[in-house]
Structures are given as structure tokens and as C-alpha cells.
Amino acid sequence: MNFNFLKSPFSLFRYREIGARVRRAISRVISRVISRVRRRNSAAHESGRLLAAWPPAAHLAEQRNLEVLLPYRPLISLVIPIYNTPEIYLRNCLDSVLAQSYSNWEACLVDDCSPHPHVRKILQEYAQSDARFRTLFRNTNGHISTATNDGWKMARGEFIGLVDHDDLLWPNALFEVVSELNKNPQLDVIYSDEDKINDREIHSEPFFKPDWSPDLLPNMMFLSHFLVVRRRLVAEIGGYESCFNGTQDWELVLRIAERTESIFHLRKILYSWRIWSGSTAQGEEPAKPYVTSAQERAVAQVIRRRHYQAFLETGPIPNTFRMKFLPVQRRHLSVIILNLQPEFLDKTILTLAYRTDFSPTEIIIVGESNQQERILELRRQSVGGAAADATGVFNSETALRFVEIAPGVDSAGSPRATAEVGRWANAGAEQARGEYLIFLDVGLEALSSDWLTRLVGHLDHAGVGIVGTRLLSPSRHVLHCGYVVGNRRNGTASPYEGLPDTPGYMYQNFLQRNVTGVSIRCFLTPKALFNQLGGFDVSSFPRNHFDLDYCLRAKDAGYRTVYEPASVLISARKAPVPIQKEDLELHKKWDARYPIDPYFIDSNVVTGSL
Incomplete structure (x- = not known):
């Protein structure tokens, strides 16, 4: 091989530079591979931990036996607004309701005029197989707030539980809620921890929450799912307002929190958000562009209702805010x-x-x-x-x-x-x-x-x-x-x-x-x-x-x-x-x-x- 090109200092520099570039490129590829493997292993480890927390069959059977011994067994109405849900996710959602170890529930299924015919067929199928599934088929599409209002209005339970049409309730969810209500029957709101689940049924991103923190709520909707609210409170505030579609649960809880402090955190994962292209659980950014605007208006309403002297500021991550409070009067x-x-x-x-x-x-x-x-x-x-x-x-x-x-x-x-x-x-x-x-x-x-x-x-x-x-x-x-x-x-x-x-x-x-x-x-x-x-x-x-x-x-x-x-x-x-x-x-x-x-x-x- 002819190495005469190395005699030129400039050529030698180019040869060494090319070699360095190749080494850097190889190093970047190796780093990406290692990082990908680590992420995959981490995700597998996290999913394994979450599955380990899933209640075993023997534990669920024990809860079913204990249910009859509970002195207080309120009817829980699960409100599920539905629109064009993919068949597999809709069935998984309804099956997770059927799997509950606590039996005194009803599911208020509100179809918001879905054009896909399989939705009506599936809802009718479940309603015919179990009378606890109750259905309402809207003639027009009113969006999620209107459909959810129809759901809680048809509910007969003392409490309503909010479930999205593509998500999963853990099988012990209602039993854990009712067990806490037996300890503290005065509670008006109960919320739990949650995680996410993808189309391969892999659990990830557990969200472990703080106990009730009224000063955090206007900055971040941390209650989310699973959320159970006393139906009387929802009726008193008039339910959902359709102008806040996309952030309707946050806006509802902000108003409820002004009427009660009997809010309890269940330190257990009882709910899994479904991750898919049409879900708000997909990524940090809202799936729909109007969500951020609705969130900002909902928090601004808090400032007006509570007569705060405050400026609303953008929070450190999407879907969060910060308030700059000003003293109402001169303080010594x-x-x-x-x-x-x-x-x-x-x-x-x-x-x-x-x-x-x-x-x-x-x-x-x-x-x-x-x-x-x-x-x-x-x-x-x-x-x-x-x-x-x-x-x-x-x-x-x-x-x-x-x-x-x-x-x-x-x-x-x-x-x-x-x-x-x-x-x-x-x-x-x-x-x-x-x-x-x-x-x-x-x-x-x-x-x-x-x-x-x-x-x-x-x-x-x-x-x-x-x-x-x-x-x-x-x-x-x-x-x-x-x-x-x-x-x-x-x-x-x-x-x-x-x-x-x-x-x-x-x-x-x-x-x-x-x-x-x-x-x-x-x-x-x-x-x-x-x-x-x-x-x-x-x-x-x-x-x-x-x-x-x-x-x-x-x-x-x-x-x-x-x-x-x-x-x-x-x-x-x-x-x-x-x-x-x-x-x-x-x-x-x-x-x-x-x-x-x-x-x-x-x-x-x-x-x-x-």
C-alpha cells in the first residue's frame, strides 16, 4: 500500500481527523445502544414492580368474602363517557369493571353519539349480560363534559367514580375505596395513585401522589385517577361546564375543593391510563390543542372566585401553573x-x-x-x-x-x-x-x-x-x-x-x-x-x-x-x-x-x- 499521502502534514492531519470522526461516530452509536438497552431494562423492571403490586387472585377472593362484613356498603356509580373507543380498549375497560372485588356498583355508560357501530353493539352486549351496566345513547355529540353530566345525572349511587373509556380499573379499586369510607364515612372525595399501560399491556410511569394539598391543586391537577366524589357535591355545583372540555376533571375538583376539605388520598395504585395515539396519557403535551387554554381559564377562575390578588404564571412543565400572590392589604x-x-x-x-x-x-x-x-x-x-x-x-x-x-x-x-x-x-x-x-x-x-x-x-x-x-x-x-x-x-x-x-x-x-x-x-x-x-x-x-x-x-x-x-x-x-x-x-x-x-x-x- 502506498503511504506517500502521509508525507504531507496537511494530509496527515486530514487522516487523523477522519479517524477521530469515525471513532466519535462509533462511540455515539455504542452510547445510543447502551442507553436503549438500559431504558428497556429499566422499563421492564418498572413494569415488573407494578405487576407485582397487582392484587393476586387469593387476595381478591378474600376481599369478596370480606365485603359482606362491611357495615357500610354504598352504591358506587362509575360514570364512563364513551366516544369511538377502539373495541379492544373498550372491552378491556368494561372487563376491568366486571372484575371488581366489591360488587355494589353500577356503570353508567354514556355513548356520545359514536359513529362507529361497534360501540353501541358492545355496550348493549354488556348491559344485557349484567344489569349493573346501564346505558344512555346520545342523539348528538356533546363532547366529554356534556356526556359526563348525563352520566352522573343518571347515577343512583351515593358516590360517583370517574373512569375514562379506554383505561383500566384495578380489580381492588372499589373495595379499597369502600374500606376507607368505612373508616371515615364523612369523606367527600377519595383519590388514588395511578400508572400507565400501553397496547402491549405493559405498565409504566407510576404516579405516586402527595396527600391532599390544597395549595398545590391550582398549580397542577394531581388527583386525576382514580377519583371518587360524593354525588351530592357534584349536583350542588352543577356538574361539569362544557367550556372546560379537556380539563373538565381539574376544573370540577377546583370547585369542589371550595366546598369541602374532606378529601383523602389512598396510597395505592388503583388505576391505569391507557397510552395510545388518541389518549391524553400519550406524552407530556396535551393530545388536543384546546386543553392548555381550558386549563389556564380554569385556574384563572379560581383567582376570581376566591378574590385573590394574584398574577397567573406558566409553570415549569406543560399542564402546570404558578400564582404570584400579592398581599390584599398593607401588612405590618x-x-x-x-x-x-x-x-x-x-x-x-x-x-x-x-x-x-x-x-x-x-x-x-x-x-x-x-x-x-x-x-x-x-x-x-x-x-x-x-x-x-x-x-x-x-x-x-x-x-x-x-x-x-x-x-x-x-x-x-x-x-x-x-x-x-x-x-x-x-x-x-x-x-x-x-x-x-x-x-x-x-x-x-x-x-x-x-x-x-x-x-x-x-x-x-x-x-x-x-x-x-x-x-x-x-x-x-x-x-x-x-x-x-x-x-x-x-x-x-x-x-x-x-x-x-x-x-x-x-x-x-x-x-x-x-x-x-x-x-x-x-x-x-x-x-x-x-x-x-x-x-x-x-x-x-x-x-x-x-x-x-x-x-x-x-x-x-x-x-x-x-x-x-x-x-x-x-x-x-x-x-x-x-x-x-x-x-x-x-x-x-x-x-x-x-x-x-x-x-x-x-x-x-x-x-x-x-
Whole structure:
């Protein structure tokens, strides 16, 4: 072979470049193959886990025997609007109803004037074979809201269950619902977890949901399927409105949630969405183009009905939204800065001065070294013109006060290595004159000037007792996105802590939602509630967990904690060091009451065994 072409430097360069391109191309092909195999294996593993959760025949037989022993056996009316459903999917759907281990049901089948003749034939076949199938054949096509209204109006049950014409009910679905109603007969709404199933009957994409979270619902329709609602409530609100076709269930639940708080989450998969080309379960984007518009109008109606002062914003993923709440009226706000590391105090002070569009009534600085001269010097500089555009702490109407804490000592009289932060916070709150209190750490910088306005706006809503936010490190790693409790966890931090800023499972870190607790590093609460609860419990939690304990006591008193992800704060300080004694005390006090966190989906559940 003639290698003379290699004598030219340019030719040699081209030869090497061609070789590099070939190697890169081969590497890309290998990577794609490996990725495809991994996805296939992952999907097979996930499908296997979901099938393992499918109730075995012996379990279903036991439920059928137990049904007669239930003292409360309400009739459940399954409302199934139908239009041109492929025969195999329609039969699978109706067979899944027949397979229920609970027998006191009826299925209200409403054909919305399907042109395909097989639909009427199949519905008549099932109605003739089992009288619990009741049919209605519409003469005109009214679309899904009208057909569903016809369904619940013909229903005779105390509750209605919503089923799509191409989906599957798990065989234990109704028994699980009725079992819960026997424990809590006052419930008005019950919803379960769900997954998806394709045309090869492979299960995938399980959706494990939080417990009832009223502050998440306007941002994301997380109830979905399986959804059971007391029929009386549907009748009271007039059923579905046809102008919201495509998002009719979300819009219905938004109105129902304004009439009842008796809403329960069954932590079991009881429903499978069918994935095919005509289904809304196919992909993240809506199958029909009018859905997004209907969703936006449905959430906008919530703002009008509830008289919110709010702007509607697009959410982080399709089919989600975010509300920017504005305070309905001027609120007197006391900012309490816990000066744990004086070298970082300037950052929080300057954030309040330059990156805050909500002026507090007063600033209270709590610490062993009060830094009075430093703060007064910052104010003098601003008043002198160095910061003419400053607001917040430098506003002439904002009072600036200091609370000096005596150094803590241990039982031997030596200074404690860790400050009793809870005692500091209580001391600041005792001096506060505002109707709202916000506790802030030092070393905080805001990414946007509306961070405080967004937080305060939530407290205008009935039942909201605490508001917190997303805390990131300077490298944009998660420091805090809500606390997690439960006896399966060793601590209270979210498992996302320390990871790069991530949306988390089902984008929960980027959505307004309810959480079990938030950090004292940014902790907003009404002064009246603070007094009602007796402040932070520093006898049990002097250094750690007093903030979470406060949130749990507030929850037991009927108040919610809200996480506001759009108010992002960058913290220069590291997370507090855990105190083992207080960790044990927290578990001892709360694990029996909250064995599983009601709002957080544990990654062990999502990625491990069901």
C-alpha cells in the first residue's frame, strides 16, 4: 500500500481527523445502544414492580368474602363517557369493571353519539349480560363534559367514580375505596395513585401522589385517577361546564375543593391510563390543542372566585401553573434576623435594602454580638446618598432594633459550641410588634426583588400558617426545599439536599405546594399563631428541629405550611449541624403521628419496591 499521502502534514492531519470522526461516530452509536438497552431494562423492571403490586387472585377472593362484613356498603356509580373507543380498549375497560372485588356498583355508560357501530353493539352486549351496566345513547355529540353530566345525572349511587373509556380499573379499586369510607364515612372525595399501560399491556410511569394539598391543586391537577366524589357535591355545583372540555376533571375538583376539605388520598395504585395515539396519557403535551387554554381559564377562575390578588404564571412543565400572590392589604411585618455568624450579616441586610420590594415595619437583629455600629453605619451611608434607591431596611419608616442574647453555657458553665437558635428566635419574636413575623438567617441573597412579596401573599389565604422558600448554595446546590418526616428517615432534610438545583420527582421542588415543614432560615408566620402555639419549643428542641416541630404543631391545630419555590434565596452559610439528642426527640414525639410524610414522595418508594 502506498503511504506517500502521509508525507504531507496537511494530509496527515486530514487522516487523523477522519479517524477521530469515525471513532466519535462509533462511540455515539455504542452510547445510543447502551442507553436503549438500559431504558428497556429499566422499563421492564418498572413494569415488573407494578405487576407485582397487582392484587393476586387469593387476595381478591378474600376481599369478596370480606365485603359482606362491611357495615357500610354504598352504591358506587362509575360514570364512563364513551366516544369511538377502539373495541379492544373498550372491552378491556368494561372487563376491568366486571372484575371488581366489591360488587355494589353500577356503570353508567354514556355513548356520545359514536359513529362507529361497534360501540353501541358492545355496550348493549354488556348491559344485557349484567344489569349493573346501564346505558344512555346520545342523539348528538356533546363532547366529554356534556356526556359526563348525563352520566352522573343518571347515577343512583351515593358516590360517583370517574373512569375514562379506554383505561383500566384495578380489580381492588372499589373495595379499597369502600374500606376507607368505612373508616371515615364523612369523606367527600377519595383519590388514588395511578400508572400507565400501553397496547402491549405493559405498565409504566407510576404516579405516586402527595396527600391532599390544597395549595398545590391550582398549580397542577394531581388527583386525576382514580377519583371518587360524593354525588351530592357534584349536583350542588352543577356538574361539569362544557367550556372546560379537556380539563373538565381539574376544573370540577377546583370547585369542589371550595366546598369541602374532606378529601383523602389512598396510597395505592388503583388505576391505569391507557397510552395510545388518541389518549391524553400519550406524552407530556396535551393530545388536543384546546386543553392548555381550558386549563389556564380554569385556574384563572379560581383567582376570581376566591378574590385573590394574584398574577397567573406558566409553570415549569406543560399542564402546570404558578400564582404570584400579592398581599390584599398593607401588612405590618417584623423581620427577625438571627445573627449566628456576624461576618455574614451584611448580605441579609443588603438583600433587604436593595433586593426587596416589600418594606417591613421593623428589623430586629438578634445575637450575642449585636453589630449595632455596623448596621447604623450602613444606614448612615444610604441616607447620605450612597444608596438613594434603597428600600426595606433603609426606608426611613422602618424601625431598626437590636436584641442582645447572653452567651449560652452548658451545665459546667462553659460556652456552648452551638447556639440555642430557638431561644434566639423566641427572644426576637417577643420584642416584635408586627402582625407577621419572618425569621431570616444571615448570609442570604435574593435572586429577585419580589421574593418577600410572594411569601407574604400566601398568608392572606385561610388556613395558611407558615410559608417558606427554596434555599440554594452559591454553587446552586439545594440547601432546603421543605422538611420530610417519617420513621423511615434518619433526619428531616429532603433527599435532594446537596444535589444541583433539581425539579425533583414530579417537579415538586419547582411547584407551590404544601410541605410538612420549612427551615427557620426563612420562616414566615403570623404573630397571632406564634403566640397561640407558645412560640418555638426550646425545652425539647433548643438548637435543631424547633422550626419543624412548630410546623407540625400548627398542622395539628388546622394550619398548613406552604413552600414557595419562586422566592429563591442563596445562602452563604452551611446547613446546621444535626444534634443527635434532638433527632431522637423529634422521632419520639412525631413518628407515631406521622409515620410517613404526607406530602413528600419518598425516593425509596419511587425507585425501589412498591
